[in-house]
Amino acid sequence: MLALVDVWYESDGKAILKNINMTFEPGKVYAILGTNGAGKSTLAYVIMGLEGYRPTRGRILLDGEDITDFPVTERAKRGITLMWQEPARFTGLKLKDYLTLGGKNKVSDEEIKRALEMVGLNPHLYLERLVDEKLSGGERKRVELASVILLKPKYVVLDEPDSGIDIMSVDMIDHVVEELAEKGSCVVLITHREEIALKADHSYLLCRGIVLKEGHPGEIVSFYKASCDKCDHPNEPTERVGEELRA
Amino acid sequence: MIVKDFEREFEALARAYERAGGDVSKFLDKRIASVIISGDRVIGLNGVEGVVLKPSKIESGVQVDMEIGAGVVLEHPVHVCTGFLEKKGYQRVIFNITLRRNAKAIFTAHCVFPWAEEFTHDALMNVRLEEGAWMEYHDEHMHSETGSINLITRSIADVGMGAFFRNTFTLVKTRVGKLKVFMEASLKEKAIAELFTKVKATKDDDVEVRETxxxxxEGARGLAKTNAVALDRAKVSVVNEMYGNSPNTRGHVECVEIAKGDGVEVSALPILIVKNDLSELTHEASIGRVNVKQLQTLMAKGLTEEEATELIIKGILT
Known part of the structure; x- marks a missing residue:
């Protein structure tokens, strides 16, 4: 189990995440909802342990082990990975080299082919292509999803996997998430899209760095639609709302 | 084919050439045009129909005039091997290459200096492409690990109307030494040129690249591109230069340089000069440390920082 215990993250003296408590279990899907600026991507970076995103307070525990001070690579070696909202581009790097990490990720050609097909990319057309600026945003996202499939992670944070991908492909993302979970991965989905969030087992709603609400996705999505979509004080939860919700 | 007196020399060169990634069998295939130079001698030569190869001796080296006839489209690349098997010396090589109207040829060149220590290689390539011709010249170098080679390679291309010219220089597998790469192409109406240099410099290697x-x-298009990696105390200086002298011309210069090491020094200077208000030139450069997002993306997949850096560099130099 991956747990965030009383996690705070501050940048330039400003608290971006406040007293976050979350637990993630293998084989389950979690949706993190929140308006822009709520701290969702920061949460993803803190979980992954990116440079400059060490919690100011609190702990991150993986199966009881304190990994708060672990660097990115150590966390990745323990099965945690992250798909960026806008994945990086690589000059000259072929897709096959990227997916196999230059041979470090020992996967068969058959697995690569299947992963690409799952994300809707024809292996014959894409394997020799470069992971550079010539890929469209949607193609790059699909490549990243294929990479996640091949990594077989224990925990994966997908930061807005649907952004930049056409609406017709939402089913593909569902399918990938389902398959990851079926194979035992824990999927943490950061999303704005209701239909994706509803597929989760459990949801958290972030507002200005606090967990405003958590629970069944249907309940959280309904609240989000009723309150956050029309919110006239985005990312400024009033005490009243906070207390009411916590009650 | 191989000159009889030089068979043993060819064998020694062949071994070094294969280590450089070349395919020696191409030099023994009568269907493939080839030139083999060792020191100041041509030790192997094979012309095919439509290709005229004329070698001549010059001071401290060799000149080879190569002409591909009008309309001749070569099925196989022309293979060129330039070698120097001694430790010390000076070698001059001049290639005068002409492609007549609508001819098409690809050249695969390997320069191998496996044991050179105090050595200077001075190469000049003059290219003339007539209307509609297509030429690619891919030059890959393999040096010794002493880092004391002095290499100057210049190419001057006159690219005719509607012709295409691609010139690549690669030195990524061994030490460089001192290197100057100067590529220049002048394009006529609707001609296209791509100049591309890839270099990996280590220790105290010193590299200067200028692509013009x-x-x-009218309507000519060009791309001048350099990818370089400088490690340790190496120095790499790049100038990519583009002149938009006519209407509807488009040009792009691009430089990617990664620097890693104490005492390393890299520079990139794009020069864009427009002399016609219907010309459009652009540039793009990224120099310095390995991109953090790229690094962290790969590290989030389990690679160490060193492994991630290596993979990023591999991409840049491939």
Whole structure:
């Protein structure tokens, strides 16, 4: 189990995440909802342990082990990975080299082919292509999803996997998430899209760095639609709302 | 084919050439045009129909005039091997290459200096492409690990109307030493040129690259690109230069340089000069440390920082 215990993250003296408590279990899907600026991507970076995103307070525990001070690579070696909202581009790097990490990720050609097909990319057309600026945003996202499939992670944070991908492909993302979970991965989905969030087992709603609400996705999505979509004080939860919700 | 007196020399060169990634069998295939130079001698030569190869001796080296006839489209690349098997010396090589109207040829060149220590290689390539011709010249170098080679390679291309010219220089597998790469192409109407240099410099290697494209004819297009990696105390200086001299010309210069090491020094200077208000030139450069997002993306997949850096560099130099 991956747990965030009383996690705070501050940048330039400003608290971006406040007293976050979350637990993630293998084989389950979690949706993190929140308006822009709520701290969702920061949460993803803190979980992954990116440079400059060490919690100011609190702990991150993986199966009881304190990994708060672990660097990115150590966390990745323990099965945690992250798909960026806008994945990086690589000059000259072929897709096959990227997916196999230059041979470090020992996967068969058959697995690569299947992963690409799952994300809707024809292996014959894409394997020799470069992971550079010539890929469209949607193609790059699909490549990243294929990479996640091949990594077989224990925990994966997908930061807005649907952004930049056409609406017709939402089913593909569902399918990938389902398959990851079926194979035992824990999927943490950061999303704005209701239909994706509803597929989760459990949801958290972030507002200005606090967990405003958590629970069944249907309940959280309904609240989000009723309150956050029309919110006239985005990312400024009033005490009243906070207390009411916590009650 | 191989000159009889030089068979043993060819064998020694062949071994070094294969280590450089070349395919020696191409030099023994009568269907493939080839030139083999060792020191100041041509030790192997094979012309095919439509290709005229004329070698001659010059001071401290060799000149080879190569002409591909009008309309001749070569099925196989012309293979060129330039070698120097001694430790000390000076070698001059001049290639005068002409492609007549609508001819098409690809050249695969390997320069191998496996044991050179105090050695200077001075190469000049003059290219003339007539209307509609297509030429690619891919030059890969393999040096010794002493880092004491002095290499100057210059190419001057006159690219005719509607012709295409691609010139690549690669030195990524061994030490460099001192290197100067100068590529220049002048383009006539609707001609296209791509100049591309890839270099990996280590220790105290010193590299200077200058790529220049003059878009002289209407509708001409050019790309001048350099990818370089400088490690340790190496120095890499790059100038990519583009001149938009005529209407509807388009040019782009691009430089990617990664620097890693104490005492390393890299520079990139794009020069864009427009002399016609219907010309459009652009540039793009990224120099310095390995991109953090790229690094962290790969590290989030389990690679160490060193492994991630290596993979990023591999991409840049491939």
């Amino acid at each position: 494209i003059k878009l002289d004819g």
